[in-house]
Amino acid sequence: MSLRAKFTLLLSTVLLVIVANTFIIYLLEKEGQAKLETVIRTHDVLDESEKLYKQLINAETGQRGYLLTQDISYLTPYYSALDQVKEHFLNINKLTINNPEQKKTLSLIDELISKKLAELALTVELVLQGTPSALERAKVVVLTNKGKQFMDQIRTQIELFQDTARAKLEQQDAEYQESKIFITRFVTMQIPLAIILLLFCAFYINSKLLKPLKLLIHITKQVEKGEKPKALTIDIHDEIGYLIKRFVRMSDIVYERTRKLNFQASHDHLTGVLNRTELKPALKHAINLCSEKISLRLYSLI
Template identity: 35%
Template sequence: MDSRINLSRTLNSYLLLSIGVLIINLSVFLFGRQASNEREVWVTHTHEVLDLSHQVFTSIQNAETGQRGYLLTLDKRYLAPYLLGKANVTKQLTALKTKTSDNQQHQQLLEELGELISKKLTELQQTIDLAEQGEVNSALAVVKSDIGQALMEDIRGKLAQFKATERALLSIRKDKHEEAKRYQFYGVAFAALLLTAIVFTTAVIFKFRIINPIKKLTQKAVIYTEKKNTGFHIDKSSEEVEQLSLTLNEMSRSITDSLSALEQAKEQSEKHAKVKSTFLANMSHEIRTPLNGVFGTLQLLNKELSTEKGKSLLDRAIYSVRSLNSIVNDILDISKLEEGKLTIETVPFSLSELMEVALTDVSITAHAKGIAFLFYNECEHDEWLGDPVRIKQIIDNLVSNAIKFTDEGEVVLTVSESNAPEGILIKVKDSGIGMTPAEQNRLFDRFEQADTSITRRFGGTGLGMSITQQLVSMMDGDISLESERNKGSEFSVFIPLKTTELALESVGQSDIEPITLKEKKVLIVEDNEINMLVISEAIRDLGTEPTAAENGQEGVDAFKNNDFDLVLMDIQMPVLDGIEACKIMKSVSPHVPILALTANVMTEDKSTYIACGFDAVIGKPLDLSEFYAVLSDFA
């Protein structure tokens, strides 16, 4: 016998039944509430009628009291209660007739009561008229007779009869009111019990036909995850859960068949990624090493040339080397971004100092192209917490990009402060070639430029804007663009930062006091002959003759046999690398500063070198101004 149920149909049936019960419950409640309200209105109505009947008798008594006071004193002030009672009793009697218009018996009693009251009021008026005519004794004689007393007794009797009838109605209405409330309670209670039964039945179905089977499937899934050798068949469940069981069985077979292939693909992918990373690291080192020789040599030659033409040609060569180094840096940044190894620092820095360093080269480039470069710093605060190196990179990319694509007009850089949210807003506006909407959509793609003619005309790898966007994103910032073809572009970058009063980290030094290493003993450990030449000449320019070592072991031996004041050391060297050599030297003389000269300039590389004992890290290719700036801290 098939014990399965169709879960969808079953739950739909219970859902419809629950809705029906809720509708019945609501209807019972609303009808009961309406009936209760009606009964309550009638009870209130009865109390109002009884109160009015009492007021009628009180008004007659007040009129009679005023009449007698006047007859005894002839003081017309006593006529006020009489006249007020007379007026009130008429209004009250009319109100009673209106409120009981649906009760024929009450109407009959009120008619008879009205006649008695009319006679009583006539009797009272006659005595007052006699007293006003001077026949007070005649008026008193009428009062002493049984006529007025008899009328009051008749009025009292009629009102008592009226009240008794109304009280009987009140009792009946109260009973009906209580009965309506009981029926309302019984109806709601029955609906609640019925709904509870439905919920309980649904819970039982869920537990035994859904939850328990799913638990079994979960247990089997855990076993499958651990052992990869179980099926997913279960008994006594819903059709849907059993279909899920069959599907899982099919999936487990498919996964088992594919798992080995996936493992092989994963191993192959990891192998390729490792090969790629190692290749890029090696290529970076191999490219930077000759670059260091070229760049250093050009900077040294710059000091030797005396003709303006020679200096101009040399400046162009130095600019080309810097451009090539920038391309290498971009390729490495893309690699690190892909691997998720590029990190964002949070250190205090000076915004004005950062801008001064960042804009030194780009302003020269703009001047060389014959375009205006304008910079506005609208920030109230100068000290911020963030990553100054990456913020400078963003500004360099945006401004360099604007200058590159602007042949005439101006490039405007504006840095302002945002309070909500807190941070800085960077805007770069140019009057260059601009972009179409389609070109804007491709702008942040890697290795992309607006079109192929852009690459031919202006050059570039198409990496700068992609890196900029990813750096902004890593800082939880936002970058946007407004551009129109042949009218220019405006980039807006918001970077959330917080102000600080902590000690600032220097971004760079534009004005370095002249330093000297006279009477200082300097050891240079470098395996590349050209790099050794460049660094040695740079040290000689500072007033001392350095000692040279071609590998880490020679450097350690020289260090042990001499009292050096400063060590400049490469990292990748034969026999003994720079890290191990540094550790040995620090164990011998920990107070001697050792500076790393390396082509591995990523943040994590620098952190590793500092942790191993190096006092500072200088990147290759060597920029002599930056080199001297670092040396000034140890001279």
């Protein structure tokens, strides 16, 4: 396999691992975000149900105040509470649209609220008429105690609805916490994986590129010094191996040619002995060497 193919495969593998891990983390984060949104939605359901019941109490308080005092100013909080009741109930419907069990309980609560609001509206309309008979009828409606019964039933159903939501909230929160822990562990695991991957890449690059280049530089220095490159067993079957083999072969050829040229420059072409240029320094060196040896012998005799 060529060096280019090897590095392409290495980079592709690294890129694939990075992309795969990034995609997995993205999916885990998306799942965790979905679970968090579910937890928040359940919190909102509980909050809206609590507000719904409080506004029903406010509507009843405004109605009672108007019935007792016939002061029209009490109708302002009454009508405001009616609007808030509708708004909060609509919000709960939107938040629980995909939960059949909660929708069933809400249907019963809606029926009870309708009866309660009808009882409030009837008494307010009778008092607004201002006639003695209308006031007496309003008093009879209040004394039947149906309004209190409706409120008790609404409170019971809302508490049941909230208990179910709280149980579901505990389960959702536990699932969300588990998801967070799993994501944290998975991300933490990526650190040693990344270190191992980096070490492998460093080892691979050093083995396939840096070490052969170091060998090539060593051979180049030998050639620069005029030395013959040592015999090497090159077990590299890629572009770098091909380059080193050809460079070693070229170095051997250059060394042999240089040696022949040096011999031809310093020796006679016919006799093979040193030529005049090289003979004079050689004779001078030989004479100096003999003189030194004779001097040493004379010195030893004395």
